[in-house]
Amino acid sequence: MSTVKKTNVARDPHIRTVRTFKRFTLGQRWEHTFLFLSITVLALTGLPQKYRATSWSQTILATPERVELLQTIHHIAAILLGVIVVYHLGVIIYQLTRRSLPGDMLPTGKDVQDAWHMLQYLLYIKKDKPKFGKYNFEQKVTYWFIFFAIGILGVSGLIIWFPEFFTRFLPGGVIPASKLAHSTEAVTLVIFIVIWHFYHVHLERLNLSIFTGTLNEEDMTTYHQLEYKRILGKAEPGDKKE
Amino acid sequence: MPKLRFPFTLRTILLAGSFILLVSILLVTTARAESPAQETESYCLSCHSDPDLSLTLPSGESLSLFIDPAKLQTSLHSPLGIECEACHTNISTYPHPEIVYQSKRELARSYYQACQKCHTDQYDKTQDSMHAHVAEAGNQNAPVCTDCHGSHYVTKPDEPRATVSQTCGHCHTDVYDAYKQSIHGDALINTDNPDVPVCTDCHGVHSIQDPRTSQFRVAEPELCAGCHANATLMGKYGLSADVYNLYKTSWHGVDVAVYEAKWPTIWHDTAVCSDCHDIHNILPADNPASTVNPANLLATCQKCHPGVGPNWTGAWTGHYKISLERTPFIYYVDVFYSSLAPAILWLSAIYVVLQIIRNTVARARRSL
Numbered sequence: 001m002s003t004v005k006k007t008n009v010a011r012d013p014h015i016r017t018v019r020t021f022k023r024f025t026l027g028q029r030w031e032h033t034f035l036f037l038s039i040t041v042l043a044l045t046g047l048p049q050k051y052r053a054t055s056w057s058q059t060i061l062a063t064p065e066r067v068e069l070l071q072t073i074h075h076i077a078a079i080l081l082g083v084i085v086v087y088h089l090g091v092i093i094y095q096l097t098r099r100s101l102p103g104d105m106l107p108t109g110k111d112v113q114d115a116w117h118m119l120q121y122l123l124y125i126k127k128d129k130p131k132f133g134k135y136n137f138e139q140k141v142t143y144w145f146i147f148f149a150i151g152i153l154g155v156s157g158l159i160i161w162f163p164e165f166f167t168r169f170l171p172g173g174v175i176p177a178s179k180l181a182h183s184t185e186a187v188t189l190v191i192f193i194v195i196w197h198f199y200h201v202h203l204e205r206l207n208l209s210i211f212t213g214t215l216n217e218e219d220m221t222t223y224h225q226l227e228y229k230r231i232l233g234k235a236e237p238g239d240k241k242e
Numbered sequence: 243m244p245k246l247r248f249p250f251t252l253r254t255i256l257l258a259g260s261f262i263l264l265v266s267i268l269l270v271t272t273a274r275a276e277s278p279a280q281e282t283e284s285y286c287l288s289c290h291s292d293p294d295l296s297l298t299l300p301s302g303e304s305l306s307l308f309i310d311p312a313k314l315q316t317s318l319h320s321p322l323g324i325e326c327e328a329c330h331t332n333i334s335t336y337p338h339p340e341i342v343y344q345s346k347r348e349l350a351r352s353y354y355q356a357c358q359k360c361h362t363d364q365y366d367k368t369q370d371s372m373h374a375h376v377a378e379a380g381n382q383n384a385p386v387c388t389d390c391h392g393s394h395y396v397t398k399p400d401e402p403r404a405t406v407s408q409t410c411g412h413c414h415t416d417v418y419d420a421y422k423q424s425i426h427g428d429a430l431i432n433t434d435n436p437d438v439p440v441c442t443d444c445h446g447v448h449s450i451q452d453p454r455t456s457q458f459r460v461a462e463p464e465l466c467a468g469c470h471a472n473a474t475l476m477g478k479y480g481l482s483a484d485v486y487n488l489y490k491t492s493w494h495g496v497d498v499a500v501y502e503a504k505w506p507t508i509w510h511d512t513a514v515c516s517d518c519h520d521i522h523n524i525l526p527a528d529n530p531a532s533t534v535n536p537a538n539l540l541a542t543c544q545k546c547h548p549g550v551g552p553n554w555t556g557a558w559t560g561h562y563k564i565s566l567e568r569t570p571f572i573y574y575v576d577v578f579y580s581s582l583a584p585a586i587l588w589l590s591a592i593y594v595v596l597q598i599i600r601n602t603v604a605r606a607r608r609s610l
Contacts, residue, residue, distance in 0.1 A: 052500050061500075064508060122596040141590075163557065164550050172556025177575045179493065184579040191587055199594045204601065 020214035021231060023134075027091070032210045034084050035146075041077035042153075043190050045070045050183040078157055085150060104134040107144065111137040134227040142197050149189040156182040282334075283325040287311050289336070301345035309394055317395045329356040347382050353393070354386035361387075367448035375452075385413065404431050406440040414441075420522040425529075427522075437475060456509040460502035463489060466515045485561040489515075492559075511546060518542050 024032075048057040048070060061067045095101040114137045117130040130136075135143070156178035159166045163175045201207045205223075209215045220228040287309060289295065295307040314320045319328070330353075332339055343349040358365040368374055368387070377384035390409050391399060400406050407430065411418025421427040421441070429435035444465055445451075451458060467486035469475055476483040489495040497512040516524075518534055525532035533542045539555045547554065559569055566573045 052496055058500065058504055062504070064505060064510075119596075122593075122600045124600075145586075164547065164554070167553040167557065168551045170553065171571070172553045172558070173569055173571045175557035176559055176569075177572045180572065180579065181575050184583065188579070188583045188587060192590060195587070195594055196590045199597070204597065 019217040021217070021220050021228070022213060023209045023215050024213045026213065029210060029213050031084055031088060034080060038077045038081040038084065039189075039193075042074060042081065043186065045074040045077065046183070046186055047190075049074070050187070075161065078154075078161075081150065082154065085154065102134075105140060105143055107137075107140055111140055131225040132223060132227070133230070134224060136223070138196075138200055142200070145192055145196075146189065149185055149192075152181055152185045153189070156185070281325070282327040283314070283320060286326045287314075297341070299341070299343065299345055299349075303346050305346055305349070313395045317392075317397060319396055324360075328359075329353065331356065350388055350393075351377075351382065351386055354388050357387045364448045371446075371448060371450045372452045373450060383413075389413075400440070402434050403436065403440055404434065406442055407431075410441040417522050420520075424520075424522060424524045425526050426524060437469070437478070439469065456501075457506045459514055460498050460506055460510065462514045462516060463495065463498060482561060484563065488559075488561050488563065513546060517546070 048060045049067075051057045052061065061070065092101060110133075114130040114132065117126060118137070120126040121129050159170075159174055159178040160182060166174060201210075205219070207215075207219070209219075215224070217228075290307055290309040291311050293308045296304050297307060299305050319325075327334060341349075343352060365387070373384045373386075377386075389412075399409065407418060407421060407427065411421075422431060426438040429438045430440060442450075445453060463486060470481070471483055471486040473483040490499060494513045497510070498514055501508065501510045501512070520533045525535075527534045527536075529535060530537065532538065536555075539558070540550070540552055543554055543558070544550060559572065562568050564572050564576050
């Protein structure tokens with residue numbers, strides 16, 4: 001998990017050493033990459049199907065073969081996303097059985113306090129931002145929003161992919177409900193990622209830790225003070241300053 | 243050589259001849275237009291009112307030459323002064339020119355062209371019709387004007403309206419039998435209902451097209467919508483006029499609309515009205531024999547979705563708007579996505595905007 005990366009560079013005044021803190025494992029970084037790819041492909045191939053009555057969609061879906069091709073790509077991307085979900089849940093279950101689930105992502109009472117604090121900060125009632133741990137409430141909202149959205153999209157998507165199978169044991173009403181839920185939820189998710197996630201990782205600051213796996217000391221002290229303290233508190237005294 | 247001189251040159255003769263010819267043509271035409279009466283009828287009937295008058299054609303068929311004077315008087319043409327010679331243009335006196343037709347059918351197919359003279363529009367339309375195409379392909383039985391309208395005893399084709407469908411039923415017996423059983427046919431034949439469609443309301447009058455094409459198929463929902471989306475008309479019978487609008491937004495309807503707009507010539511199996519409601523034998527849903535009766539609905543769905551279970555029909559919202567009473571599950575899903583989802587998105591958008599304002603102000607202050 002989060003450990004300090006030791007930097008063994010000779011003390012040269014011209015070299016500024018930057019301490020980096022491990023944030024994501026290689027597995028988590030690959031998960032994000034595949035998640036990003038599959039969701040992008042799913043959105044790009046799904047939207048023309050949702051808006052089939054519009055002319056831009058009909059330009060893309062110029063022939064019946066294209067519609068079929070687009071559906072096939074959508075299904076392949078959905079299978080990829082399914083694999084990611086199974087892997088993700090598998091890791092969680094494995095960690096649960098080993099009693100080693102970090103639990104940093106679970107919502108806590110502090111998140112509610114942080115959100116309230118942040119709101120006061122944004123409205124100039126408080127001068128300082130709240131101090132965050134490894135994942136702040138914004139990041140937890142991102143995770144859980146996408147978590148449940150994928151859950152809804154996955155279930156509803158499977159129902160409209162295999163309606164004959166599902167109506168063997170579910171009432172028929174789940175088909176139109178799934179159709180409604182699937183396309184609306186997908187659009188909601190895309191809008192949410194664009195306004196919420198893109199803002200936090202691109203505009204507020206460029207946060208590439210999900211690709212590099214690490215955060216530098218400055219980001220840690222600015223945005224994840226509590227996590228920074230926790231790591232350093234546990235770390236050996238010699239590591240405190242470099 | 244002395245030249246031969248004539249008091250009239252050849253040119254003068256020709257000119258005078260053409261002039262006389264022209265005047266006579268004009269006179270004849272004027273006479274016809276002003277008073278169409280040719281007064282040939284009584285002359286012709288002096289022989290043709292004999293019920294035994296007939297001749298044998300080379301095909302061996304006996305062609306009756308009898309004209310019933312009483313029936314002729316009740317036809318449309320005769321009282322208007324449009325008499326025998328109007329159509330039998332080649333027969334003006336006795337003895338008649340020799341009959342050149344081999345069979346009765348050949349005679350009919352030749353004589354109907356006389357209709358074109360007055361009924362040009364209708365005649366032209368039939369030339370593009372399914373019936374004309376079938377005739378071109380060699381089917382001599384394909385109908386011509388007189389097969390539907392009659393030859394000598396032409397009457398109004400739609401008085402009463404049921405006559406139209408009965409006329410089509412002379413050849414299309416199976417279809418007519420099915421139609422007679424339907425809600426449309428029953429109301430037409432038994433109550434002379436003015437609102438239900440007769441054959442020509444859906445198939446066209448003279449320019450009847452092949453209804454088995456993909457183009458006809460994808461245009462069919464609009465055809466039915468011609469009446470079934472009319473709120474006033476449907477209100478009279480307690481029917482919903484939303485059926486078409488709701489169909490258009492359904493899985494089937496969107497699919498069909500795309501095919502109609504983009505690929506009308508490509509056959510597509512997505513359900514149109516008649517796939518579920520049947521084509522000619524359309525019955526109200528509460529009729530036990532109806533294909534959309536709850537008892538028969540599953541079998542109807544299974545025509546396209548083989549092997550689906552009994553729950554399947556629950557997927558069909560029955561041309562009704564999503565409502566709490568009828569479809570509670572879909573209703574709640576709809577409520578969730580039309581209220582909660584936008585609320586969450588608005589909240590996150592407002593939050594991000596506040597962040598941007600706060601951070602921009604903070605950055606500006608720091609740089610001061």
